[in-house]
Amino acid sequence: MHITNNANLPAAIVEAVTNDPYPHGRVGDITATSLIDAPRIRVLRRRHADELTEDAAERIWALLGQAVHTILERAEPSAVTERRLYAEVDGWQVSGQFDRAVLYPETGLLQDYKVTSAWAVVNGFKPEWGRQLNVLRWLALHNGYPVTRLQVVALLRDWSRGKAAQGGRYPQHQVAVLEVPVWAENVLEDYIRERVQLHQAAEQAQELPECTPEERWERPTTYAVMRKGRKSAIRVLEDPEAAAQRAEQEGGYVETRPGRAVRCEEYCPVRDFCDQARPGARAEEAA
Template identity: 35%
Template sequence: MIITNEEGYPQALVDACQSDYELEPNEWRVTSLLKGPREAILERRHSHEITRDVSDMIWLLFGTSVHSLLERVPIGPLEFREERIKIPIGGYVLSGKFDSYDAGEKLLTDYKTCSVWQIINKRFDHWRQQLLIYAWMLEKIGFECNQARVMTLAKDHRRSLAKFEKGYPRKPGQAIPFTFSKKDFGDIEVWLIERFSEIARLEQLPDDQLPVCTPEERYNSGTKYAVMKKGKKRAVRLFDNAQAAQDHIAKGKGDFVEIRHGEDKKCMDYCVACEFCNYYKEKVEKHVQSA
């Protein structure tokens, strides 16, 4: 990846954005494996062409600084931190680096900087899957791990809202616990084998023939059907399906339905390989330019 510094940040911050870890051939990180296959493969293929500016990586730097501070905390007698594990699967190598593992408690801990809304909406499935894979990897090298937790650090937490708004987290940091069963380990092993089999097949395809990321992988906000009244710009009501919107009009509560297509937020703001993706160029970029 090419790191630029258009805003003139100190060189120390530029250096912090540079990764000093080089993947071996056919080595895949857990975090990459959890992305949509198109995004992950494009990112690997064009890694030396992708450009990012330091100013767009501020939250990455924030997360890195948090981990640096945690490294200064004394390590317990049965604790391991920032260890990288490599497990062969078929013709590939799965590579994962966890934050902390306590062999006494059989507990895996990961620290996540996130939006407070991720906590409010309980969007934890992706975190659980990542930690389950780390736990499975630990089990493979002889360390039992039947539980994990994410220690959250909500970067946009507002104390004023925490005092009065129902459901708003009281603190910017909290623990999100997970437990794992033998079935979980069996299921994730099957998923990993199938994922690498899929990658082996897709790596033979050119960029524009890779399967488009799913709406979930694109963080698509979902198409909405807006019931409108003539001469009004604001919707009377929004619906998730067309029939419900038409039924609302049949009750005399609107004149016509306006379709509002969902936005692909991942493509627009977070995918570093988007410039090499024909879906982005044809569906997202053109839509943004014409808006």
């Protein structure tokens, strides 16, 4: 991965990004983070490792997330301090980093710390956080730590006192603690095996498996009911007929807002090499 500095950021930041120590230690065949993510991304990352570039400006939130590790080192001497745990399934070694998670063996509590937006927790925890924590729990169980409770501790980087005062579901404090359901052990074992097999199959496949709409962070096409002289939409709907009906009632019109795959367009590290996102890209060339 080559780090660029298109935004001309101070050298200290660029060096901090370039000297990123993550991941710490051997990662085995697959990390917990990759396991729950798209097999296509993992394979393309490996095939194009020497060609990938990322701008330092795009790594700022990740840097702040890493600062949590330093905070936790100060905070909890009784918690498990191993950086990385390993376990094997179907011939592959799975590993998970615990430097932003705290495991309390006496109580069976595993907490994962995240730096995120206040809006990200308005509707509770994200599904991928549930998957990630349960995979970490699986690793803990296989290393002799009986985890019985999972929590996300969200540090809300953009929290606003004013918005909190307006009430509703907006978090009331700059830190939110969210309970995450613990999966039954048979469900967990099946999930891990299924994910390992998916990734193993992708490594051998002639054609890479496609990323799912969720993996691509797809947003659906929506239809905004508008009225002349008003800037904001009266309603935004996913059903074009319902939108047309409402527009007729309101004496307005419908504005189509095309859906898009946000990750493919802006965030995926392998988007230049992915023929699912960009037909004609060099995804298969190096196969």
